[in-house]
Amino acid sequence: MKKISIGLIGLGNIGTGVVKLLQQNEKLITQKLGARLVLKKIADINITSPRGIKIDRSLLTKDARDILNDPDISIVIELMGGYEPARTFVLEAIQNGKHVVTANKAMLATYGNEIFPAAQHRGVDVGFEASVGGTIPIIKTLKEALVANKINSIVGIMNGTCNFILTKMTDEGKPFDVVLKEAQDLGFAEADPTFDIEGIDTSHKMAIVLSLAYGKKVNLKKIYLEGITKISALDIAFAKELGYRIKLLAIGMLKGEAVEARIHPTMIESEHLLANVNRNYNAFHLVGDASGPVFLFGQGAGMMPTASAVFSDIIDCARNVLHGISGRVPLRSINETGMKDIRLIPMDDIETKYYFRFSVLDRPGVLSKISGILGRHNISLATVIQKAREEAGPVPIVMTTYKAREKDVREALKKIDRLDVVKDKTVIIRIEDEL
Amino acid sequence: MKKISIGLIGLGNIGTGVVKLLQQNEKLITQKLGARLVLKKIADINITSPRGIKIDRSLLTKDARDILNDPDISIVIELMGGYEPARTFVLEAIQNGKHVVTANKAMLATYGNEIFPAAQHRGVDVGFEASVGGTIPIIKTLKEALVANKINSIVGIMNGTCNFILTKMTDEGKPFDVVLKEAQDLGFAEADPTFDIEGIDTSHKMAIVLSLAYGKKVNLKKIYLEGITKISALDIAFAKELGYRIKLLAIGMLKGEAVEARIHPTMIESEHLLANVNRNYNAFHLVGDASGPVFLFGQGAGMMPTASAVFSDIIDCARNVLHGISGRVPLRSINETGMKDIRLIPMDDIETKYYFRFSVLDRPGVLSKISGILGRHNISLATVIQKAREEAGPVPIVMTTYKAREKDVREALKKIDRLDVVKDKTVIIRIEDEL
Numbered sequence: 046m047k048k049i050s051i052g053l054i055g056l057g058n059i060g061t062g063v064v065k066l067l068q069q070n071e072k073l074i075t076q077k078l079g080a081r082l083v084l085k086k087i088a089d090i091n092i093t094s095p096r097g098i099k100i101d102r103s104l105l106t107k108d109a110r111d112i113l114n115d116p117d118i119s120i121v122i123e124l125m126g127g128y129e130p131a132r133t134f135v136l137e138a139i140q141n142g143k144h145v146v147t148a149n150k151a152m153l154a155t156y157g158n159e160i161f162p163a164a165q166h167r168g169v170d171v172g173f174e175a176s177v178g179g180t181i182p183i184i185k186t187l188k189e190a191l192v193a194n195k196i197n198s199i200v201g202i203m204n205g206t207c208n209f210i211l212t213k214m215t216d217e218g219k220p221f222d223v224v225l226k227e228a229q230d231l232g233f234a235e236a237d238p239t240f241d242i243e244g245i246d247t248s249h250k251m252a253i254v255l256s257l258a259y260g261k262k263v264n265l266k267k268i269y270l271e272g273i274t275k276i277s278a279l280d281i282a283f284a285k286e287l288g289y290r291i292k293l294l295a296i297g298m299l300k301g302e303a304v305e306a307r308i309h310p311t312m313i314e315s316e317h318l319l320a321n322v323n324r325n326y327n328a329f330h331l332v333g334d335a336s337g338p339v340f341l342f343g344q345g346a347g348m349m350p351t352a353s354a355v356f357s358d359i360i361d362c363a364r365n366v367l368h369g370i371s372g373r374v375p376l377r378s379i380n381e382t383g384m385k386d387i388r389l390i391p392m393d394d395i396e397t398k399y400y401f402r403f404s405v406l407d408r409p410g411v412l413s414k415i416s417g418i419l420g421r422h423n424i425s426l427a428t429v430i431q432k433a434r435e436e437a438g439p440v441p442i443v444m445t446t447y448k449a450r451e452k453d454v455r456e457a458l459k460k461i462d463r464l465d466v467v468k469d470k471t472v473i474i475r476i477e478d479e480l
Numbered sequence: 481m482k483k484i485s486i487g488l489i490g491l492g493n494i495g496t497g498v499v500k501l502l503q504q505n506e507k508l509i510t511q512k513l514g515a516r517l518v519l520k521k522i523a524d525i526n527i528t529s530p531r532g533i534k535i536d537r538s539l540l541t542k543d544a545r546d547i548l549n550d551p552d553i554s555i556v557i558e559l560m561g562g563y564e565p566a567r568t569f570v571l572e573a574i575q576n577g578k579h580v581v582t583a584n585k586a587m588l589a590t591y592g593n594e595i596f597p598a599a600q601h602r603g604v605d606v607g608f609e610a611s612v613g614g615t616i617p618i619i620k621t622l623k624e625a626l627v628a629n630k631i632n633s634i635v636g637i638m639n640g641t642c643n644f645i646l647t648k649m650t651d652e653g654k655p656f657d658v659v660l661k662e663a664q665d666l667g668f669a670e671a672d673p674t675f676d677i678e679g680i681d682t683s684h685k686m687a688i689v690l691s692l693a694y695g696k697k698v699n700l701k702k703i704y705l706e707g708i709t710k711i712s713a714l715d716i717a718f719a720k721e722l723g724y725r726i727k728l729l730a731i732g733m734l735k736g737e738a739v740e741a742r743i744h745p746t747m748i749e750s751e752h753l754l755a756n757v758n759r760n761y762n763a764f765h766l767v768g769d770a771s772g773p774v775f776l777f778g779q780g781a782g783m784m785p786t787a788s789a790v791f792s793d794i795i796d797c798a799r800n801v802l803h804g805i806s807g808r809v810p811l812r813s814i815n816e817t818g819m820k821d822i823r824l825i826p827m828d829d830i831e832t833k834y835y836f837r838f839s840v841l842d843r844p845g846v847l848s849k850i851s852g853i854l855g856r857h858n859i860s861l862a863t864v865i866q867k868a869r870e871e872a873g874p875v876p877i878v879m880t881t882y883k884a885r886e887k888d889v890r891e892a893l894k895k896i897d898r899l900d901v902v903k904d905k906t907v908i909i910r911i912e913d914e915l
Contacts, residue, residue, distance in 0.1 A: 076815075
């Protein structure tokens with residue numbers, strides 16, 4: 046039986062999962078591949094800490110170059126994360142003619158336009174199923190299953206931490222800060238949660254997904270981004286009353302030749318499949334021009350679910366090694382040569398429905414002043430909720446709109462927020478009820 | 481630019497969708513494949529009826545052998561359906577060294593053990609993504625994405641007609657016959673609906689899915705099968721009261737080295753993702769030992785959604801043609817040589833929870849008689865619903881159980897149904913609330 050040697054760089058949580066899964070299901074994997082995968086070397090700066098699994102100590106090295114320069118190793122698995130030296134190692138692996146499997150979304154979203162062309166040029170594959178959506182086969186679905194479709198829309202819940210927090214806020218009515226603390230205690234949020242709750246992690250994943258869905262280069266920084274830190278228990282309660290749930294959605298929509306790409310807290314109808322993605326799960330809702338809606342759901346992170354996705358790529362690469370081929374499926378859906386920049390629609394120009402929560406003094410004429418400004422900016426109201434005052438001070442007025450242009454909304458709110466009866470910055474949450 | 485010639489046998493609904501999709505997205509498909517797909521010939525017994533699309537008449541032939549014997553054609557798409565001559569044509573295509581793409585679940589479930597080994601032996605691929613779950617990439621997910629997982633369970637809603645009927649019965653409280661008629665009028669059910677409503681179509685798909693999930697040969701006839709014809713509006717109402725929805729589920733569960741395989745109407749918790757698969761949609765809920773739960777949803781049938789799946793296979797085969805390879809991914813997850821028979825657990829031996837609806841005369845001691853018999857057969861009750869009598873004649877008593885063995889349940893019910901206070905055959909619906 047043939048054998049294929051692989052090397053692992055990064056023995057953290059996911060790396061340990063990969064070793065564990067190979068040990069656990071080696072027979073099954075060998076049977077499906079028709080060859081034996083041999084994990085020849087594991088590199089990590091820390092080779093002494095216990096990982097809760099048996100590892101032959103002779104496999105361990107502190108020097109990633111023991112893997113990168115080993116001519117026997119044909120697949121390098123990069124699971125160290127971060128930008129450097131991950132980028133350098135991946136580029137070296139490529140230069141040395143090795144296939145690469147990685148879960149490193151930050152690196153790919155930032156240096157993809159360097160890494161993918163280098164890999165295609167050198168004739169090696171780069172697998173990155175684990176970089177987005179954990180165990181969910183979103184990469185394979187975009188590159189292979191829906192290959193003949195124009196992707197009219199792709200909407201994702203791509204960050205388990207945010208989704209966990211929003212679910213708990215919704216189910217338990219608790220404020221953001223309290224739930225964030227609970228998420229941290231449970232290990233669902235980092236000590237410094239900025240990367241997750243400000244949506245940065247989601248933007249990395251979205252950049253990758255968009256590049257595959259449209260076969261275009263994506264500039265990460267041009268994706269509109271709003272995190273979940275401003276979501277209050279009050280808005281969640283109003284959302285419920287309106288029949289919505291609030292989720293941090295990454296939204297990509299094809300409009301002619303251009304694409305709307307935006308990440309923000311979003312109200313969606315409470316019966317929608319995406320609204321029922323709870324806790325730390327991830328999900329994707331795609332609409333292809335032929336396929337119609339397709340919905341994929343699973344664990345977006347975690348040791349074994351992510352290891353499962355890493356193995357999907359390892360086996361894919363190993364199959365290519367066995368047949369002596371590469372580039373069978375273009376790395377980012379189409380040939381890297383001549384891949385164009387995606388044309389993103391400026392945020393000012395998007396049109397959607399809106400939820401506004403105004404904090405106003407309960408005085409005669411307030412409603413008419415606000416709705417007057419909105420009307421003059423072509424914003425039509427769908428619903429208005431004004432509750433009887435229970436205490437002194439500002440009261441909330443909630444309005445939802447029909448489709449309006451983002452630029453008009455911003456200009457109207459700027460004027461409204463300057464009114465002396467308006468006591469706080471108006472809360473805006475976009476509504477998507479046509480997904 | 482290279483070109484790859486393909487031939488289509490069967491210009492019905494799906495076949496027309498394939499031609500249409502190639503016309504509609506030719507540029508996109510060419511760009512992703514890096515080669516041109518040329519539809520060289522189309523065979524159908526009826527080449528005169530209009531299909532609502534432009535087709536060059538010179539492509540049309542009544543003789544499938546014009547395709548099967550054309551040395552220029554490397555991929556044959558079989559979309560005629562049925563057992564024969566589909567089987568013969570597919571085997572001929574294989575013998576002539578052509579890759580085959582098919583949506584024909586009946587043929588594959590029945591003759592798979594002949595077709596797949598022949599294809600592997602001849603060194604060609606057989607793509608069948610469209611045979612199960614329409615546009616949902618369930619085949620690719622089982623064979624590739626979850627390749628390193630033991631599949632602990634796979635549960636599917638695989639028949640849109642049944643799901644449409646059950647959804648309408650649930651939402652509108654109407655009886656089966658009325659809803660079936662409506663489904664027929666809307667084109668969601670055939671004039672002779674037996675194949676769908678008795679679960680036969682689901683059993684074909686389940687046989688295919690199980691063979692991939694476990695890399696084993698499956699004898700279609702050994703899958704336990706119950707259709708939806710006995711589901712009443714009354715049971716649907718009781719299900720609602722108990723917090724459940726009734727779906728026709730195909731359930732595969734790994735138990736040690738053996739597999740439970742059963743298709744029957746099932747009560748599932750109304751919050752479960754599967755319970756929220758409505759109308760004619762299909763879905764799969766898988767649990768891999770590494771991945772954890774994965775849920776996939778989409779259109780299980782229809783012209784364009786199915787054509788999308790057919791194209792996923794066409795492009796996969798075309799990529800293999802471009803690289804001069806075949807057998808990159810084993811046809812049914814593992815090498816055909818030495819593929820063993822799946823070991824299915826006899827239905828008598830399964831353990832699950834049950835819903836019973838007894839039709840009894842409202843007399844003292846009835847409840848005690850019934851529960852006494854259940855108790856003597858090791859069946860413990862979870863809930864009992866007995867309503868006040870509203871009219872003369874039998875009244876329903878509903879019970880749900882904790883886990884019990886199917887054999888015990890059958891024996892107990894045989895005795896209960898012989899009691900003279902029991903006026904109708906007791907209704908059994910299995911409950912799965914641990915999916």
